[in-house]
């Protein structure tokens with residue numbers, strides 16, 4: 001099967017700061033690929049290169065079969081990008097934000113498209129309110145909804161849940177899973193191990209300019225030597241388990257089932 005995203009030897013420096021030193025990976029169509037790395041690792045830089053906003057110094061990449069350097073228009077037609085910082089217009093309502101994008105894309109029935117997306121992202125009640133009044137989670141959902149207009153086959157999400165509370169993160173995770181189930185290829189960046197663990201079919205770790213590991217969660221876990229005889233102790237609940245049990249999770253999902261039992 002042809003990869004939805006294929007990256008070979010990508011290098012990028014800013015003046016004398018070398019950020020990417022030769023990045024290679026493939027993303028299968030309809031899968032969720034998580035790019036994991038600490039602050040400044042170069043995640044956003046790589047996403048900007050793959051979404052044609054920035055030129056690489058060396059190497060090549062194809063997205064939806066098109067070369068990011070020589071076929072930028074074809075790449076742009078196939079993708080959407082949700083940047084690290086939410087791009088919604090705060091003066092407009094949620095619905096107006098969606099309509100604006102649908103109009104910019106010259107789609108028919110922008111109002112119907114907006115209403116459909118508001119419903120899919122549980123924003124119908126908030127749709128008539130100015131986006132400036134939305135919570136961080138609602139704003140993120142609106143941002144992702146806006147990026148889906150025009151039905152891109154590949155979406156880039158740069159740190160989709162940074163700054164969100166645990167419930168809002170789970171809502172975004174559900175959205176991302178649904179997208180992949182519908183056949184969309186998702187490349188997301190994250191600093192959160194649990195996010196990659198919950199969502200990704202494959203996880204790649206970007207460190208010092210290179211992908212130092214790339215595999216499924218099971219493959220990555222198998223890298224650690226097992227510690228001999230298993231020790232049977234009851235599992236301590238995580239802080240997230242406790243938080244969700246106390247605050248209540250209105251929409252139990254795969255992400256929480258088997259964890260928080262209230």
Ligand SMILES: Nc1ncnc2c1ncn2[C@@H]1O[C@H](COP(=O)(O)OP(=O)(O)OP(=O)(O)O)[C@@H](O)[C@H]1O
Nearest residue numbers: 014019037038039040041042043044045046084191
């Ligand atoms: N346009 C630019 N000019 C100069 N330096 C830049 C530019 N863009 C990024 N950098 C530098 O490149 C490095 C990688 O930045 P990048 O934003 O890709 O990291 P990141 O992995 O997305 O980090 P974070 O997790 O904080 O978002 C950083 O040291 C950053 O300061």
Ligand SMILES: [Mg+2]
Nearest residue numbers: 043044084158
């Ligand atoms: Mg970044």
